[in-house]
Amino acid sequence: xxxxxxxPSHQVTQMGQEVILRCVPISNHLYFYWYRQILGQKVxxxxxxxxxxxxxxxxxxxxxxxxxxxxxxxxxLKIRSTKLEDSAMYFCASSEARPGEGTQYFGPGTRLLVx
Amino acid sequence: EDKVVQSxxxxxxxxxxxxxxxxxxxxxxxRSLLWYKQEKKAPTFLFMLTSSGIEKKSGRLSSILDKxxxxxxxxxxxxxxxxxxxxxxxxxxxxxxxLTFGKGTKLxxxx
Numbered sequence: 169x170x171x172x173x174x175x176p177s178h179q180v181t182q183m184g185q186e187v188i189l190r191c192v193p194i195s196n197h198l199y200f201y202w203y204r205q206i207l208g209q210k211v212x213x214x215x216x217x218x219x220x221x222x223x224x225x226x227x228x229x230x231x232x233x234x235x236x237x238x239x240x241x242x243x244x245l246k247i248r249s250t251k252l253e254d255s256a257m258y259f260c261a262s263s264e265a266r267p268g269e270g271t272q273y274f275g276p277g278t279r280l281l282v283x
Numbered sequence: 284e285d286k287v288v289q290s291x292x293x294x295x296x297x298x299x300x301x302x303x304x305x306x307x308x309x310x311x312x313x314r315s316l317l318w319y320k321q322e323k324k325a326p327t328f329l330f331m332l333t334s335s336g337i338e339k340k341s342g343r344l345s346s347i348l349d350k351x352x353x354x355x356x357x358x359x360x361x362x363x364x365x366x367x368x369x370x371x372x373x374x375x376x377x378x379x380x381x382l383t384f385g386k387g388t389k390l391x392x393x394x
Binding site for chain 2: 172201218223271272274275
């Protein structure tokens, strides 16, 4: 069964450093998402990406964040200058159709720890 | 602001018990409600509900949506230790790309 994959599974970085989290969505999916889950808290939406552009973003997704689909398979989330509060599990997801019309399938996540 | 509230937040049952997990939502332009199971890492999809009163079923799990009262329930019958997980409920709005999640219900099934 096709699945969303993410690398790395864990990332430790120093405050102020840049990190890039990588995702390979399911191949025939058109919509891509990033969510984060701070330990013990809700899963929160960050951004969605469709047709090579951001389709929606939350208040969390500020200028420190960017997303890119550099080729036909990868989808990346870049945090330019990490802060302690960016420590969280970051999930990538993809879907064939919009939420509510198609199911979002989640990857296994990247646990980011900012020291 | 859209909101999804789940109850209870945690639940401990014995194997073989039946459990009911609750999810209420306030989602503007509501389109559908989704249930996920989260074990160690990724939420895995269980059900998507868009119509009121139509039960969706998969093995021992079933779910139903009430769009008038703005809630959904997830039932698990004859629970097994493998059902131990956090169950997440999420709302989707028409015209939006995001899912709004509840805090989840942590279910522990003890032998």
